[in-house]
Amino acid sequence: xxxLFLNHSIISIESARIGxxxxxxxxxxxxxxxxxxxxxxxxxxxxxxxxxxxxAEKMGLKIPLNISEIPSIIEELLQRNKFEExxxxxxxxxxxxxxxxxxxxxxxYILVEPFHHPSQSDYEHxxxxxxxxxxxxxxxxxxxxxxxxxxxxxxxxxxxxxDVLYHQGGQVTELSRCNLFYVKNGIVLTNEVGILKGVxxxxxxxxxxxxxxxxxxSFTLKDLYEADEVFLTSTTKKxxxxxxxxxxxxxxxxxxxxxxxxxxxxxxxxxxxxxxLTTVR
Amino acid sequence: xxxLFLNHSIISIESARIGxxxxxxxxxxxxxxxxxxxxxxxxxxxxxxxxxxxxAEKMGLKIPLNISEIPSIIEELLQRNKFEExxxxxxxxxxxxxxxxxxxxxxxYILVEPFHHPSQSDYEHxxxxxxxxxxxxxxxxxxxxxxxxxxxxxxxxxxxxxDVLYHQGGQVTELSRCNLFYVKNGIVLTNEVGILKGVxxxxxxxxxxxxxxxxxxSFTLKDLYEADEVFLTSTTKKxxxxxxxxxxxxxxxxxxxxxxxxxxxxxxxxxxxxxxLTTVR
Numbered sequence: 001x002x003x004l005f006l007n008h009s010i011i012s013i014e015s016a017r018i019g020x021x022x023x024x025x026x027x028x029x030x031x032x033x034x035x036x037x038x039x040x041x042x043x044x045x046x047x048x049x050x051x052x053x054x055x056a057e058k059m060g061l062k063i064p065l066n067i068s069e070i071p072s073i074i075e076e077l078l079q080r081n082k083f084e085e086x087x088x089x090x091x092x093x094x095x096x097x098x099x100x101x102x103x104x105x106x107x108x109y110i111l112v113e114p115f116h117h118p119s120q121s122d123y124e125h126x127x128x129x130x131x132x133x134x135x136x137x138x139x140x141x142x143x144x145x146x147x148x149x150x151x152x153x154x155x156x157x158x159x160x161x162x163d164v165l166y167h168q169g170g171q172v173t174e175l176s177r178c179n180l181f182y183v184k185n186g187i188v189l190t191n192e193v194g195i196l197k198g199v200x201x202x203x204x205x206x207x208x209x210x211x212x213x214x215x216x217x218s219f220t221l222k223d224l225y226e227a228d229e230v231f232l233t234s235t236t237k238k239x240x241x242x243x244x245x246x247x248x249x250x251x252x253x254x255x256x257x258x259x260x261x262x263x264x265x266x267x268x269x270x271x272x273x274x275x276x277l278t279t280v281r
Numbered sequence: 282x283x284x285l286f287l288n289h290s291i292i293s294i295e296s297a298r299i300g301x302x303x304x305x306x307x308x309x310x311x312x313x314x315x316x317x318x319x320x321x322x323x324x325x326x327x328x329x330x331x332x333x334x335x336x337a338e339k340m341g342l343k344i345p346l347n348i349s350e351i352p353s354i355i356e357e358l359l360q361r362n363k364f365e366e367x368x369x370x371x372x373x374x375x376x377x378x379x380x381x382x383x384x385x386x387x388x389x390y391i392l393v394e395p396f397h398h399p400s401q402s403d404y405e406h407x408x409x410x411x412x413x414x415x416x417x418x419x420x421x422x423x424x425x426x427x428x429x430x431x432x433x434x435x436x437x438x439x440x441x442x443x444d445v446l447y448h449q450g451g452q453v454t455e456l457s458r459c460n461l462f463y464v465k466n467g468i469v470l471t472n473e474v475g476i477l478k479g480v481x482x483x484x485x486x487x488x489x490x491x492x493x494x495x496x497x498x499s500f501t502l503k504d505l506y507e508a509d510e511v512f513l514t515s516t517t518k519k520x521x522x523x524x525x526x527x528x529x530x531x532x533x534x535x536x537x538x539x540x541x542x543x544x545x546x547x548x549x550x551x552x553x554x555x556x557x558l559t560t561v562r
Binding site: 006018022024027029030032089091100135154 | 285287294297298299300301302303304305306307308309310311313340341370372374375381382383384390392394415416418419424425426427428429431432434435450
């Protein structure tokens with residue numbers, strides 16, 4: 001059991017249903033966003049809501065509520081679902097379509113899910129990812145088009161890999177659900193073209209700017225193979241070291257010093273963010 | 282009002298609903314297929330069902346019914362919905378997912394929609410299409426990922442264009458919902474890589490092989506600009522002349538002779554196909 005918000009009201013998840021002509025079902029036309037709690041409080045909520053509303057606008061879909069109405073709904077959902085830590089998923093569908101092409105009135109829902117941190121072992125040893133030639137359409141919009149990574153689910157499992165790393169025309173862009181960084185000779189490098197600009201990415205860039213030389217650039221798989229450290233940022237994984245791409249180990253295959261430091265600094269930033277929320281209230 | 286088949290039974294469309302955790306909604310992970318009636322009878326049903334079952338298998342999704350059970354369900358839906366001509370849409374979703382990543386038990390449904398032929402004016406004057414740089418993921422699988430063309434809906438309308446023509450790395454692949462052919466010096470040319478292999482495409486190729494020189498090749502936008510005729514094939518549009526790509530008119534801007542002849546031959550093939558169905562029964 002559990003509760004979600006659907007269009008106008010909070011109801012049980014089991015009773016929540018979407019019509020079969022919704023353009024999300026017929027044409028994969030929909031958007032979403034996903035944030036998590038930290039110490040039980042929504043982390044960087046403003047940034048995630050801004051991105052969600054921006055995605056909707058770019059897709060020509062209207063969210064039926066004003067952005068200022070969302071935080072109290074999330075607050076109530078968190079109280080009613082009572083998970084220790086939660087993932088908060090906002091979904092906006094294309095809406096029921098008469099002609100299976102033009103969007104209708106979107107369905108808007110907010111799901112609250114139990115959130116589990118990645119294993120400590122992943123942070124200690126780093127993760128493996130698989131490279132795939134693919135370019136997302138309009139990557140800066142957080143659409144529901146995650147078909148390729150779901151398609152590769154069995155290969156990921158067989159290869160003991162955690163995510164796919166997309167590259168196209170020689171340029172690396174992003175992982176299916178994460179942004180990419182690497183370290184070379186003490187400089188931290190990341191890209192900004194052909195990617196979804198992550199909230200965690202933005203916060204980590206702000207930390208890097210205070211502590212390390214940073215270069216915003218573009219890069220290839222070869223740059224990653226020859227890096228001293230590679231890491232990703234994401235809502236779920238925070239700052240996660242990547243120690244292997246396909247069969248290629250990165251540097252010594254051990255987690256690097258800067259990746260580790262950034263993880264710790266980011267965690268402290270999360271603590272400070274939610275402490276400040278508590279103080280304000 | 283209207284009736285559809287959902288999972289086990291025929292019910293009213295209004296009462297048919299999909300759960301909010303379905304992977305089609307959360308991750309755009311689903312497949313479909315679409316055929317039409319001709320003189321009220323399902324046209325080339327066997328070929329469409331084979332493709333639908335093949336798409337499901339490639340995506341690791343299981344259709345809950347045997348392929349041999351589908352024709353009688355479609356027959357009953359056609360009788361209960363009573364449209365003069367119908368579009369028949371088979372949909373298989375990713376199913377309800379616990380972790381918003383791994384597919385669950387798919388939802389399978391069959392919708393019957395009123396079918397309207399394209400306007401006579403489109404066949405007389407040909408249509409305009411807009412070229413877009415994009416490559417579909419696994420184009421040979423008929424997934425529900427039609428997000429790009431829906432995204433371009435307003436631009437299509439403003440430009441009085443009917444569909445988008447995808448090209449990537451210099452190579453033209455397909456339209457969002459159609460296959461491409463062109464005519465140069467009496468030879469008909471088409472491609473076979475990076476495309477969804479249409480049922481209409483296959484039937485039209487069989488006709489061409491009997492009447493015209495045919496070349497299976499790859500081609501660029503420039504090849505199309507310099508063609509004597511360009512046409513598309515699709516379930517809905519059959520054999521439709523394209524007389525303009527973006528601001529570029531094809532040849533004289535008039536519908537070509539071979540496009541017109543192929544349309545007529547294809548229509549006769551459809552007549553023959555459904556006549557033979559009637560005879561068998």
